[in-house]
Amino acid sequence: MEKFKNLGIVGIGLIGGSIAADVKKKGIAGYVTGFSRRLSTLKKAKDKGLIDEYFTDFTAGVKELDFLVICTPVGIVEEYMRKIRAYNSRLLFTDTASVKGEIVRRALEIFGEKGNFVGSHPIAGSEKNGIDAAQENLFKGKEVIITPLPFSSSESVEKVKSFWRALGSKMIIMDAEEHDRIMALTSHFPHLLVYAFLSLFGQESGKETGRFTGSGFTDTTRIGKSNGKLWSEILLSNRENLFVLLSRFRNCLDEFEGILKGYDKKKLIVKLENCRKIKGKIDDQKGNI
Amino acid sequence: MEKFKNLGIVGIGLIGGSIAADVKKKGIAGYVTGFSRRLSTLKKAKDKGLIDEYFTDFTAGVKELDFLVICTPVGIVEEYMRKIRAYNSRLLFTDTASVKGEIVRRALEIFGEKGNFVGSHPIAGSEKNGIDAAQENLFKGKEVIITPLPFSSSESVEKVKSFWRALGSKMIIMDAEEHDRIMALTSHFPHLLVYAFLSLFGQESGKETGRFTGSGFTDTTRIGKSNGKLWSEILLSNRENLFVLLSRFRNCLDEFEGILKGYDKKKLIVKLENCRKIKGKIDDQKGNI
Numbered sequence: 001m002e003k004f005k006n007l008g009i010v011g012i013g014l015i016g017g018s019i020a021a022d023v024k025k026k027g028i029a030g031y032v033t034g035f036s037r038r039l040s041t042l043k044k045a046k047d048k049g050l051i052d053e054y055f056t057d058f059t060a061g062v063k064e065l066d067f068l069v070i071c072t073p074v075g076i077v078e079e080y081m082r083k084i085r086a087y088n089s090r091l092l093f094t095d096t097a098s099v100k101g102e103i104v105r106r107a108l109e110i111f112g113e114k115g116n117f118v119g120s121h122p123i124a125g126s127e128k129n130g131i132d133a134a135q136e137n138l139f140k141g142k143e144v145i146i147t148p149l150p151f152s153s154s155e156s157v158e159k160v161k162s163f164w165r166a167l168g169s170k171m172i173i174m175d176a177e178e179h180d181r182i183m184a185l186t187s188h189f190p191h192l193l194v195y196a197f198l199s200l201f202g203q204e205s206g207k208e209t210g211r212f213t214g215s216g217f218t219d220t221t222r223i224g225k226s227n228g229k230l231w232s233e234i235l236l237s238n239r240e241n242l243f244v245l246l247s248r249f250r251n252c253l254d255e256f257e258g259i260l261k262g263y264d265k266k267k268l269i270v271k272l273e274n275c276r277k278i279k280g281k282i283d284d285q286k287g288n289i
Numbered sequence: 290m291e292k293f294k295n296l297g298i299v300g301i302g303l304i305g306g307s308i309a310a311d312v313k314k315k316g317i318a319g320y321v322t323g324f325s326r327r328l329s330t331l332k333k334a335k336d337k338g339l340i341d342e343y344f345t346d347f348t349a350g351v352k353e354l355d356f357l358v359i360c361t362p363v364g365i366v367e368e369y370m371r372k373i374r375a376y377n378s379r380l381l382f383t384d385t386a387s388v389k390g391e392i393v394r395r396a397l398e399i400f401g402e403k404g405n406f407v408g409s410h411p412i413a414g415s416e417k418n419g420i421d422a423a424q425e426n427l428f429k430g431k432e433v434i435i436t437p438l439p440f441s442s443s444e445s446v447e448k449v450k451s452f453w454r455a456l457g458s459k460m461i462i463m464d465a466e467e468h469d470r471i472m473a474l475t476s477h478f479p480h481l482l483v484y485a486f487l488s489l490f491g492q493e494s495g496k497e498t499g500r501f502t503g504s505g506f507t508d509t510t511r512i513g514k515s516n517g518k519l520w521s522e523i524l525l526s527n528r529e530n531l532f533v534l535l536s537r538f539r540n541c542l543d544e545f546e547g548i549l550k551g552y553d554k555k556k557l558i559v560k561l562e563n564c565r566k567i568k569g570k571i572d573d574q575k576g577n578i
Contacts, residue, residue, distance in 0.1 A: 123503045143500055185493050186502045190509050193486060196541040197479065198564035200534065201571070203541075204474050210574030211432055213475045214412045216515075218575065219508040220479050224568040226505075228561030232554055239549045245489065246546055250539070252485040252492075257535055260528045265521055272517030275487035279513040282490070285499030286507065 003162060004029040008061065008068040010080055012036050012045045014126060015096045016071030017134025019167070020050035025136060028166045033061050041131055050134070059087050067163070068093035069120075075233040078106045081117070085110050094120045094160050098183060099237040100147045100176040107149055118160040119147035121179065122169060125187075127225040140168035147176040184241035188234060189249070192242060194224045195231075292451060293318040297350065297357040299369055301325050301334045303415060304385050305360030306423025308456070309339035314425060317455045322350050330420055339423070348376050356452070357382035358409075364522040367395045370406070374399050383409045383449050387472060388526035389436045389465035396438055407449040408436035410468065411458060414476075416514040429457035436465040473530035477523060478538070481531060483513045484520075 007029035009016045016034075023029050034051035035058050036042050042054035055061035062068070062084060070080050074097040084091055093116065097103055100119050107117045124142040126133060144164045148157045161171050174182075198221060201209075235242065259268050296318035298305045305323075312318050323340035324347050325331050331343035344350035351357070351373060359369050363386040373380055382405065386392055389408050396406045413431040415422060433453045437446045450460050463471075487510060490498075524531065548557050 123501055125503055125505065127505065145501070182495075182498055182501050185490060186498060186506055189489075190486065190506055192545060193482060194509060195561055195564045196538065196545050197482060198567045199541045199544070199560065200478075200538050201474060202563065202567040203537065204534070206471075208574065209471055209475060210571035212412055212434070212471050213571055213575055214414055216414065216416065216512040217475055217479055218572070219511050220483060221568055221571070222508050223505040224564050226561075226565070228558050228565055231561055232557040235549060236552060236554060236557065239552075242549065243546065245493070246542060248492065249485065249489050250542070252488045253535060253539070255488070256481060256485050257532065260524060260531065263525060263528075265525060268521040268524065269517050271488065272484055272515075272520055274491065275484045275513050276515070276517055278487045278491040279510055282499035282502055282510070283507070285497065286502055 002027055002030055003159070003166065004067040006031045006033060006065050006067075008033045008035060008065040009051070009071060010035040010058065010068065011071035011073075012041050012050065012131050012134075013071065014129045014131075014133040015122070015124075015138075016069070017045065017050060017131045018124075018136070018138035019069055019071065019096075020045065021134055021136045022139065022167050024050060026166060028163065029067070033065060035061060044131055048131075058083050062088045062091065065091055067091075067159070069163075070095040070097075073097070073230045073233050074099050074103065074237050077103050078110070081107060081110045085115075089114065090116055092116045092118070092156050092159060094118050094163070096120055096122055098125070098187065098234050100145075100179045100183075102237045104147060104149060104176040111149075113151045115149060115151070116153075116156055117149060118152050118156050119149075119176065120160060120164065121145045121147070121183070122164070123187075127223055129227050129230065137168065139164065142169050144169040144171050145179050146171055146173050147179055148173065180238050181241050184238050184245055188238050189242060189245045191223055191226065191231060192235060192246075193249075194221055197221065198224045291316055291319055292448070292455065293356040295320045295322055295354050295356075297322045297324060297354040298340070298360060299324040299347065299357065300360035300362075301330050301339065301420050301423075302360065303418045303420075303422040304411070304413075304427075305358070306334065306339060306420045307413075307425070307427035308358055308360065308385075309334065310423055310425045311428065311456050313339060315455060317452065318356070322354060324350060333420055337420075347372050351377045351380065354380055356380075356448070358452075359384040359386075362386070362519045362522050363388050363392065363526050366392050367399070370396060370399045374404075378403065379405055381405045381407070381445050381448060383407050383452070385409055385411055387414070387476065387523050389434075389468045391526045393436060393438060393465040400438075402440045404438060404440070405442075405445055406438060407441050407446050408438075408465065409449060409453065410434045410436070410472070411453070412476075416512055418516050418519065426457065428453065431458050433458040433460050434463050434468050435460050436463055436468055469527050470530050473527050473534055477527050478531060478534045480512055480515065480520060481524060481535075482538075483510055486510065487513045
């Protein structure tokens with residue numbers, strides 16, 4: 001099952017830590033090297049047995065690797081790419097960021113045709129973050145979208161796929177731009193909506209209003225607990241797609257408002273039942289109960 | 290613990306069925322009479338031991354009652370009020386609808402100063418409905434907002450409160466208009482948003498897009514599975530408050546769009562972290578983990 005001699009992971013949080021846990025347990029690599037800016041995180045990862053060795057200085061450890069997974073927020077992936085270019089330019093590496101267009105553009109700028117980067121996005125997030133949220137089997141049965149560069153060799157793509165396959169994921173190859181359009185709809189726009197709604201709630205609520213929320217509210221707004229710094233980078237990186245959806249969403253709101261203003265109960269029932277069917281279809285595709 | 294001789298329940302679905310289950314188990318009434326338009330529901334309720342007797346004809350059974358809980362959708366509460374006025378006009382009764390202003394206005398029209406109605410709204414819903422979703426202890430620890438009429442006697446209010454207390458609920462007395470403003474924010478507007486978003490999703494998604502949704506999406510849109518007929522009545526009944534929130538929500542969206550257009554990362558982080566705090570405060574008030 002050993003696929004790599006020395007597998008590096010940058011960023012040992014929910015995603016990086018969960019990858020490390022599986023890599024160690026399944027013996028996917030002979031040796032696992034952890035990178036982070038925070039020594040405390042690295043020490044904790046070592047204590048938990050998630051990594052064999054660690055570096056706060058990326059350039060010091062990157063030369064020894066034969067595979068690397070960058071699990072940092074989207075905004076700093078570029079910085080690591082520049083260091084890879086300088087210190088181990090043929091290294092095969094992937095990332096786990098939720099936005100892919102910008103990352104693929106940066107990779108092309110930095111590496112030209114010579115890069116050995118194949119992007120990945122495992123759809124296995126949580127509103128939690130940090131190494132304490134890391135868990136085994138986080139990626140089991142989950143979709144991973146793979147976004148190769150135009151110049152990625154099929155061998156490199158196959159290696160990245162086999163890495164995720166070893167974690168139990170289902171892989172699909174996709175164009176980075178298409179990935180970003182889809183994720184805007186399935187993840188980034190819902191986050192924006194929930195944030196905007198919580199912002200409204202903050203304005204409109206009284207001291208005790210939170211008492212009168214039910215389980216529906218709790219679930220609907222759960223993603224509003226997501227890390228603000230991480231999500232500001234995601235929303236900014238995919239903002240062009242968000243602008244398109246924002247404009248179309250305003251039309252959807254206008255349509256509902258029109259139906260309510262016209263007191264058109266029949267039409268409203270048809271609309272709501274249609275929404276229910278859309279939700280049912282999504283849950284079926286997802287395998288949710 | 291017996292508070293009533295013959296307690297009637299109209300509508301034996303999630304709410305009515307769960308009330309019946311607790312009333313029988315806790316011996317809150319000597320006899321429980323079920324009313325529904327559907328004979329099959331009543332038979333099932335009887336078979337499950339939730340009720341002692343049943344009627345599809347409300348007027349035939351209402352005369353024998355000393356307390357009644359109307360658990361129908363908001364749109365038909367008025368119809369039962371007219372029958373109570375005609376057949377047992379001094380009967381103490383309550384309801385469980387999610388909108389209260391319209392119901393209190395109807396009660397005043399129908400009964401004038403003589404009605405013995407005290408509205409209730411237990412905040413204990415679910416996207417599920419029907420008798421098969423009924424469960425014991427659904428109301429335990431849940432908030433119930435009580436909206437008396439201006440002419441309700443303190444004895445009647447106390448009886449309704451003691452009914453909910455026996456089910457383990459926490460009660461708060463509130464003006465019907467205030468109730469509706471609060472519920473617009475905590476429940477009705479989030480439903481409208483999720484419906485509008487699912488409507489957008491239906492327009493924008495491809496055949497397979499549902500595969501690329503994560504657990505955040507699943508939870509955020511869970512309330513989109515709610516019954517369309519029931520929710521069309523709720524949204525219509527509270528539409529004036531929804532219009533106010535819609536207008537202010539558009540401003541919130543505009544603000545986020547402006548920040549994204551200006552690529553103001555610092556401001557965005559502050560906004561998102563503020564939303565996260567709002568969510569945290571709500572969860573604290575609610576006693577959620």
